[in-house]
Each structure stands twice: as C-alpha cells, then as structure tokens.
Amino acid sequence: MIISVASGKGGTGKTTVAVNLALSLDENQSVQFLDCDVEEPNAHFFLKPQIHKSQPVFLPVPEIIEEKCTYCGKCAEVCAYNAIAVLKDNVLVFPELCHGCGGCSLLCPEKAINEKGQKIGKIEFGASNDIQFIHGKLDIGQAMSPPLIREVKRHINSTKTVIIDAPPGTSCPVVESVKGSDFSLLVTEPTPFGLNDLHLAAETLKKLEIPCGVVINRSDIGDSQVEEYCLEQSIPVLMTIPMDRNIAVAYSKGESIIATQPDYREKFQELFRKILAIKK
Numbered sequence: 310m311i312i313s314v315a316s317g318k319g320g321t322g323k324t325t326v327a328v329n330l331a332l333s334l335d336e337n338q339s340v341q342f343l344d345c346d347v348e349e350p351n352a353h354f355f356l357k358p359q360i361h362k363s364q365p366v367f368l369p370v371p372e373i374i375e376e377k378c379t380y381c382g383k384c385a386e387v388c389a390y391n392a393i394a395v396l397k398d399n400v401l402v403f404p405e406l407c408h409g410c411g412g413c414s415l416l417c418p419e420k421a422i423n424e425k426g427q428k429i430g431k432i433e434f435g436a437s438n439d440i441q442f443i444h445g446k447l448d449i450g451q452a453m454s455p456p457l458i459r460e461v462k463r464h465i466n467s468t469k470t471v472i473i474d475a476p477p478g479t480s481c482p483v484v485e486s487v488k489g490s491d492f493s494l495l496v497t498e499p500t501p502f503g504l505n506d507l508h509l510a511a512e513t514l515k516k517l518e519i520p521c522g523v524v525i526n527r528s529d530i531g532d533s534q535v536e537e538y539c540l541e542q543s544i545p546v547l548m549t550i551p552m553d554r555n556i557a558v559a560y561s562k563g564e565s566i567i568a569t570q571p572d573y574r575e576k577f578q579e580l581f582r583k584i585l586a587i588k589k
C-alpha cells in the first residue's frame with residue numbers, strides 16, 4: 310500500500326506526520342519511506358538513516374547536431390515546455406526548461422538531435438532500523454524536480470507499506486509525488502490559510518482520483534472552519550494533534566514525537582488502521 314503525506318502549504322507538520330507514521334508501524338509492517346520533497350528533503354533529520362548508496366540522476370537534454378539541422382521548427386512545435394526555439398539559422402535550447410521527455414529527438418525528421426545527460430541531483434539509499442529509506446536531493450540551481458521525483462519513485466517496493474513524504478503545495482512536483490498512491494493524508498492546521506491550502510490540495514487529489522483523509526495539526530489553535538469544510542466535502546478527519554510545546558522542542562532537536570511521547574505510537578497506529586478501514 311502506498312500512502313502519500315501531503316499538504317497544501319509548507320510548515321504544517323507534514324514530515325512530522327509522515328515520519329511518525331512510519332516509525333509507529335509495528336513489526337508486521339515492512340516499511341519503505343520515500344522523501345520526495347527533493348528541494349528540501351528533511352525526513353532524514355528525524356529518521357537518521359545509515360546511507361549506504363548514492364547515485365547521481367541525469368536529465369536527457371537535447372543537443373543539436375548543426376550540420377544535420379534544416380531549421381524546420383518541428384522540435385520547437387512539439388516541445389510543450391518552450392525549451393527549444395528555432396530561429397532562421399540557429400536552434401536555441403534552454404536546458405533549465407527541459408523536462409527530458411525525449412519528444413524533440415524522437416520527432417526530428419533529420420535525426421539532428423542527440424541527448425546529453427545533465428546532472429540534476431542525486432538519490433540516496435539507506436536504512437533506519439527496519440525502515441528502508443530513499444530520498445532525492447535536487448542540485449542547487451536546478452528547477453526540474455519532477456524527473457528526480459520520478460526516479461525516486463522508480464524504486465518503490467510495492468510489497469512494503471510505502472510512505473511518501475510529498476513536497477508542499479499543489480504544483481507539478483506534488484502531483485508527481487502523490488500520483489499512484491492508494492491513499493493520501495493531507496496535513497493542515499485550523500486557520501484560514503490552512504483551510505485555503507487544504508481546499509486546493511483536496512481538489513488536486515480529487516482530480517487524480519486519490520482518496521484522502523486529513524490530519525489537523527495544532528488542532529487547538531484557530532477556528533472550526535477546516536472541520537466544517539471536511540464535513541461538507543465528506544473528507545474524514547483521521548487525527549488531530551494539539552499544539553504542544555514538547556512536540557515543538559522535539560522537532561527542533563530532530564527527534565520524532567514518539568521518541569519523546571511514546572503514547573503517540575498508538576495514536577499513529579490508530580491512524581494507519583483508519584486508513585486501512587477506508588481502503589477496504
């Protein structure tokens with residue numbers, strides 16, 4: 310089963326929920342944790358995995374063979390990302406816009422395009438006790454996180470319970486991270502900002518046809534609008550985590566909640582049971 314943990318905005322406690330859910334699953338669950346928040350992966354601070362392998366990830370970007378090019382413009386026409394511009398006697402490639410889809414080289418009638426690998430980041434593999442851990446790290450200055458996220462997800466082991474820590478927001482990297490999930494947990498807080506971003510995230514999941522439930526973090530601040538929205542939309546609120554100074558202190562030290570408050574292990578196990586019951 311693949312469970313992605315997402316949030317419409319940053320700072321809601323998404324990684325905290327993903328990490329503690331993974332750590333709480335009992336020995337009967339073989340767990341794989343994927344940190345797909347490749348621009349700012351931070352689950353490793355809490356899971357403290359032993360990294361045993363690292364591999365670079367390259368994006369195939371086009372390289373024009375000028376002697377063969379007739380400047381027909383087909384490559385620019387086919388590129389949905391405006392990563393190629395064809396002038397009268399020149400072809401400009403913008404690698405920072407290229408998604409590495411290969412469409413231009415496939416459709417070039419003159420076979421005038423080679424692909425060259427451009428390094429965009431790396432994937433690291435490790436283990437945190439019994440949890441298999443994988444995360445992607447986008448190189449500084451690189452904008453193209455979806456191909457790196459795809460590469461991280463290529464290592465999903467579907468015989469395990471897979472927890473995906475998705476990036477915050479609702480843009481392409483989030484869609485890339487959550488698509489294919491059996492269930493998505495949306496972490497939010499009971500504030501007008503939390504409600505607005507939850508609404509956007511829930512709509513995104515609806516379009517992707519991924520069932521979801523909500524975790525309300527810092528549940529005793531703010532108002533009841535998030536709960537009312539969930540009720541209206543028939544989105545189950547599966548867990549609430551009150552504002553707690555001890556949780557904030559543990560976070561600042563890179564410690565999980567269950568390491569400092571063991572009673573939360575049962576609460577996160579209950580969250581997992583609720584997800585299983587919904588999926589039945």
Ligand code: SF4
Binds near residue numbers: 382400
């Ligand atoms: S499709 Fe091929 S031949 Fe046409 S402009 Fe692009 S690179 Fe040149």
Ligand code: SF4
Binds near residue numbers: 387392393410412
């Ligand atoms: S590989 Fe795809 S995204 Fe990149 S330039 Fe070619 S068509 Fe555009």
